[in-house]
Amino acid sequence: MTQVPSATQSDSEIKKGLAGVVVDYTAISKVNPETNSLLYRGYPVQELAARCSFEEVAYLLWNGELPTREQLAEFESRERAGRSLDPLLKQVVDELPITSHPMDVCRTAASVHGARHPLAGDSSREANLAKALELFAAMPAVIAYDQRRRRHDGRGQEPVEPRADLGYAANFLWMAFGEEAAPEVVRAFEVSMILYAEHSFNASTFTARVVTSTLSDLHSAVTAAIGALKGPLHGGANEAVMETFEEIGIRADESHADAKTRAKAWMDAALAQKKKIMGFGHRVYKHGDSRVPTMKAALDDLIAFYGRPEILGLYDGLEQAMDEAKGIKPNLDYPTGPAYHLMGFDIPTFTPLFVASRIVGWTAHVMEQLEDNSLIRPLSAYNGPDERHLD
Numbered sequence: 001m002t003q004v005p006s007a008t009q010s011d012s013e014i015k016k017g018l019a020g021v022v023v024d025y026t027a028i029s030k031v032n033p034e035t036n037s038l039l040y041r042g043y044p045v046q047e048l049a050a051r052c053s054f055e056e057v058a059y060l061l062w063n064g065e066l067p068t069r070e071q072l073a074e075f076e077s078r079e080r081a082g083r084s085l086d087p088l089l090k091q092v093v094d095e096l097p098i099t100s101h102p103m104d105v106c107r108t109a110a111s112v113h114g115a116r117h118p119l120a121g122d123s124s125r126e127a128n129l130a131k132a133l134e135l136f137a138a139m140p141a142v143i144a145y146d147q148r149r150r151r152h153d154g155r156g157q158e159p160v161e162p163r164a165d166l167g168y169a170a171n172f173l174w175m176a177f178g179e180e181a182a183p184e185v186v187r188a189f190e191v192s193m194i195l196y197a198e199h200s201f202n203a204s205t206f207t208a209r210v211v212t213s214t215l216s217d218l219h220s221a222v223t224a225a226i227g228a229l230k231g232p233l234h235g236g237a238n239e240a241v242m243e244t245f246e247e248i249g250i251r252a253d254e255s256h257a258d259a260k261t262r263a264k265a266w267m268d269a270a271l272a273q274k275k276k277i278m279g280f281g282h283r284v285y286k287h288g289d290s291r292v293p294t295m296k297a298a299l300d301d302l303i304a305f306y307g308r309p310e311i312l313g314l315y316d317g318l319e320q321a322m323d324e325a326k327g328i329k330p331n332l333d334y335p336t337g338p339a340y341h342l343m344g345f346d347i348p349t350f351t352p353l354f355v356a357s358r359i360v361g362w363t364a365h366v367m368e369q370l371e372d373n374s375l376i377r378p379l380s381a382y383n384g385p386d387e388r389h390l391d
């Protein structure tokens, strides 16, 4: 029965932040905090990260099954064909000041991509799959170029043409840095893309579903979702993690033990000041994020590859001090922050990397929402002034 709120409604009936509220079914992923597991279409994400390419995982999330060899070949060739930096998008990006956050650039690019799309008014599953794949293919060039144009105090670097002989992850790194990344780095990056791709009804995905529920279009949903992801309580946390590392101070050649001691002291002081520490805590997981061990292993590989034990010292020090003080565990944004730093990305590019991956999850949810749509419109309890009248 529908409940109509009144001013006398008890506080317990209000689910602030929708915490604990089950809003709908989804067959795309299952987040299980009890078993600390995450399944994409039934497959543990750890298995997918160990054995699949990001393209295979994207195909799975959109279509419900992993691709056959032929399906993958067709999918890859469509993705590779859509990688070039669209001249209109480049023009738009060039118009935006380098003082703008790269997430604003991403959001604008998603919107422009939609406004000029030939199937803009078509929300059939077929059209949405095509739009999702095109956006997935196009966004890395925008993110890579946006980082390049900001470098050298804004004097910038030219965009790098994509390479059709490389997979998604290797090509992304190629376009960002203009050189081929080592296999260890490509693998760590690919693992991060797989882990970030989907996570049920998180804030940005829910945003995409709310927009879709009004029968608006896929690009509007993605544009709004990017706005939701930007905040530091959600995707923006991966940037904030690295800002914390920088605030503590990254000292090349420092030992693991010394870096750890400094990080613990920083955390104790921050918690004494009641600060919220980005990269820790989660709305759903209260005993640790299911994705962290996999990403931490990828980070460990990067630390070994680059020979940077002091980064691990900072990581361990913060984690241990937080655990001892409050028992709060890291979330996925905690290991991805230093991992992206080691790969050579600039901090403001970190959340756009999350966008590039989560486009898959958002658009899978857009299609699922449309299959059995109901306008998302919760109720509120009014607590403003009693009825009154103009004199």
Ligand SMILES: CC(=O)SCCNC(=O)CCNC(=O)[C@H](O)C(C)(C)COP(=O)(O)OP(=O)(O)OC[C@H]1O[C@@H](n2cnc3c(N)ncnc32)[C@H](O)[C@@H]1OP(=O)(O)O
Residues within 6 Å of the ligand: 017, 232, 233, 234, 235, 237, 275, 276, 277, 278, 279, 280, 281, 282, 283, 284, 328, 331, 332, 333
């Ligand atoms: C990929 C992702 O988007 S994962 C999330 C990324 N976001 C972050 O890392 C931001 C930092 N973390 C947080 O702000 C929170 O943990 C959230 C927003 C992620 C989850 O929040 P909620 O489920 O609403 O829990 P809430 O914020 O109420 O925290 C519960 C308690 O733990 C404390 N707490 C939770 N996270 C943190 C943190 N990161 N640092 C310090 N204290 C924290 C809160 O202060 C609160 O304490 P209190 O009960 O004494 O007031």
Ligand SMILES: O=C([O-])CC(=O)C(=O)O
Residues within 6 Å of the ligand: 196, 198, 199, 201, 202, 203, 234, 283, 284, 331, 332
């Ligand atoms: O699920 C959440 O609330 C946030 C999160 O970890 C994600 O979106 O990956």
